Amino acid sequence: MIWASARGCRVTDGEGREYLDLSAGFGVAALGHRNPRVMAAIGEQRVVHALGDLAEAEATVRLRHALPSPAKLGLSGEDAVEIALRTALLATGKPGIVAFEGAYHGTGLLALAATGLERFRAPFAAWLPGPVYRFPFGEDPGPLPVDAGCVIVEPIQARAGARVPPDGFLDLLRKRCDKAGALLVADEIYCGLGRAGEMLVSGELADVYCLGKALGGGLPLSAALFRSGLERAWELGPEDVYTHTHSGTPLACAAALVVLDEVPRLLSEVKRKGEIFARAGWQGAGLMRARRGDAAKALERGVIVVPAGLGNELISATPPLTISDEEIEEALGLLEGC
Ligand SMILES: Cc1ncc(COP(=O)(O)O)c(C=O)c1O
Numbered sequence: 001m002i003w004a005s006a007r008g009c010r011v012t013d014g015e016g017r018e019y020l021d022l023s024a025g026f027g028v029a030a031l032g033h034r035n036p037r038v039m040a041a042i043g044e045q046r047v048v049h050a051l052g053d054l055a056e057a058e059a060t061v062r063l064r065h066a067l068p069s070p071a072k073l074g075l076s077g078e079d080a081v082e083i084a085l086r087t088a089l090l091a092t093g094k095p096g097i098v099a100f101e102g103a104y105h106g107t108g109l110l111a112l113a114a115t116g117l118e119r120f121r122a123p124f125a126a127w128l129p130g131p132v133y134r135f136p137f138g139e140d141p142g143p144l145p146v147d148a149g150c151v152i153v154e155p156i157q158a159r160a161g162a163r164v165p166p167d168g169f170l171d172l173l174r175k176r177c178d179k180a181g182a183l184l185v186a187d188e189i190y191c192g193l194g195r196a197g198e199m200l201v202s203g204e205l206a207d208v209y210c211l212g213k214a215l216g217g218g219l220p221l222s223a224a225l226f227r228s229g230l231e232r233a234w235e236l237g238p239e240d241v242y243t244h245t246h247s248g249t250p251l252a253c254a255a256a257l258v259v260l261d262e263v264p265r266l267l268s269e270v271k272r273k274g275e276i277f278a279r280a281g282w283q284g285a286g287l288m289r290a291r292r293g294d295a296a297k298a299l300e301r302g303v304i305v306v307p308a309g310l311g312n313e314l315i316s317a318t319p320p321l322t323i324s325d326e327e328i329e330e331a332l333g334l335l336e337g338c
Contacts, residue, residue, distance in 0.1 A: 001299065006033035009323050011304060018316060019306045020331045022317040027158070027190050027288075030214035031262055032320040038217040050250060053240040058060040059257070066260050069224040070231040071275030073248040077189035077212030078106025080222035081152070084185040084208040085110050085244060087224065090233040092181060096148035097130065100137040102160035102310055105152065105187055114152050117159065117310070138165035140172055144180035150208075151177055151184050155201035158190035161309040162284025167178035174205045183207040183230075189222070190288065194263040194321050197271035197286035214263075217255030220246075266321045271330060277317060280332050289317040293338050301334045 002014045009032060011019045024030060031038060047057040056064075064071065072083045089095055091125075099105075103116040112121055113128040116137075121128065133148065135141040137157055144151070151173050157163035170186075177184045186192075186206035193199065193214040200209055207230060212222035274286040282289035293315035295307045308316035315338075319328075 004320075005014045007032075009320050009327050017302070019299070019302050019304050020327060020334070022307045022319045022331055023304045024214075024318055024320045025218070026306065027195060027213045027318040028216075028218055030194060031217060031259060032322045033218070035217065036324075037258045037262070038255045041217075041258050042251050042335070043217070043248055045254050047244070047250050049124050052245060052247055053243050056248055057253070059250040059253040060262070061250040063248075063253040063256050063260075066257055067223060067225060069225045069228055071216060071225045072231070072234065072242075073253075074212075074222040075220045075244055075249070076106065077187075077210065078108040078111045079244065079247075080189060080210035080212050081096060081105045081111040081114070081223045082108055083224035083242065084210050085114065085150065085152065085188075087226065087230060087233055088183040088185065088237075091183060091230060092149040094147050094149035094182070095129075095131065096145050097132045098141055098148050098151040098182070099132055099134050099142055100153055100157075101134055102137050102157050102163060103152070103154055103187075104157075104159035105154075105290065137163060138169055141176060144176050144179075144182055148180055148182045150182050152187060153185070154187045154191060156191040156196055156285055156288060156317075158288065158316075159308055161290040161314040162282075162288045164283070164285050170202050170205050177207075185210065189213055190318070191285075193259065194266055194270055195286055195288045195318060196272060196284075197267055198202040199267070201285075214259060215256050216252035217259050219249070219255050221252035221253035221256055231232055263321065270321050271280055273323065273325065276325065276328050276332070282317060287317070287319055287321055287323070290314040293335065297338045298335055301338060303331050303334050303338075305335075 050057040099114040101116040105111040186202035189212040207227045209225040270286045277289040305315040308314040
């Protein structure tokens with residue numbers, strides 16, 4: 001299927017067939033595809049590309065002020081994870097990473113090392129950094145290894161199938177980190193920014209929060225947000241030693257300002273709409289949902305969902321947060337028996 005146009009929750013293919021999009025393009029289009037405010041903000045920018053860490057565009061500076069804490073910006077979710085893990089090494093001097101089975105943190109080598117899905121890791125096993133200590137998701141890892149510089153966790157696992165851990169899991173990780181002198185890194189790239197009904201699922205618990213996907217309103221943008229003061233770990237000299245040409249790209253930052261303005265108003269509706277999925281047997285939280293199913297069959301019926309689960313046995317629904325009740329009912333009707 002080739003996407004010819006996309007607006008709101010609807011996608012049209014090259015043959016003119018319309019689909020209901022329950023993927024939001026892997027959770028990116030939180031405000032719907034081609035959201036008018038996002039499109040206008042992008043169109044108004046007078047700087048398309050600036051000089052990265054040497055000289056930022058106004059939109060990038062405005063985004064820094066709009067974010068709740070100091071941040072280092074990236075382009076992909078994987079960048080944000082890489083920044084977070086490097087921050088832990090810089091701040092603690094300890095290279096060990098505690099991570100969880102079923103986790104997906106991205107495909108660059110450092111993020112991949114922390115990823116818990118063997119099919120992504122196996123082909124590159126010879127090159128993966130570490131040490132990485134992996135534990136079952138949702139369970140107490142016990143006292144952390146002495147060389148652990150951080151624990152990285154998805155507060156709700158996305159790719160593994162909208163897996164919500166037991167209550168108290170994140171508090172427990174916080175305590176384990178405090179005891180061991182390790183940082184707690186919350187990978188909120190999928191579940192954060194309103195998807196699960198909160199701006200940040202891990203609340204105030206983490207030292208570094210990774211954001212991506214929805215942040216750029218459809219354009220590539222990510223951020224690692226630091227507990228205040230932690231950004232100083234990056235004061236390593238006159239040059240930024242971890243950066244990319246397009247980091248903090250102005251068009252994406254302009255779109256992100258709209259996302260950060262709009263999403264807080266949607267949170268209670270996200271929770272309410274999530275209950276419609278829950279009543280239809282979908283696990284998860286808010287508009288981050290999964291159930292057993294067949295994505296290919298769903299597509300034949302005119303609904304876009306993405307395979308998920310440890311063995312891709314599930315389908316996941318992460319629609320635009322702006323989806324209407326009628327669109328949800330229509331999609332769930334089409335998916336019956338799928
Ligand atoms: C929780 C989580 N972390 C990290 C990533 C990696 O993000 P990206 O694909 O933008 O590198 C993803 C992507 O699906 C994700 O779901």
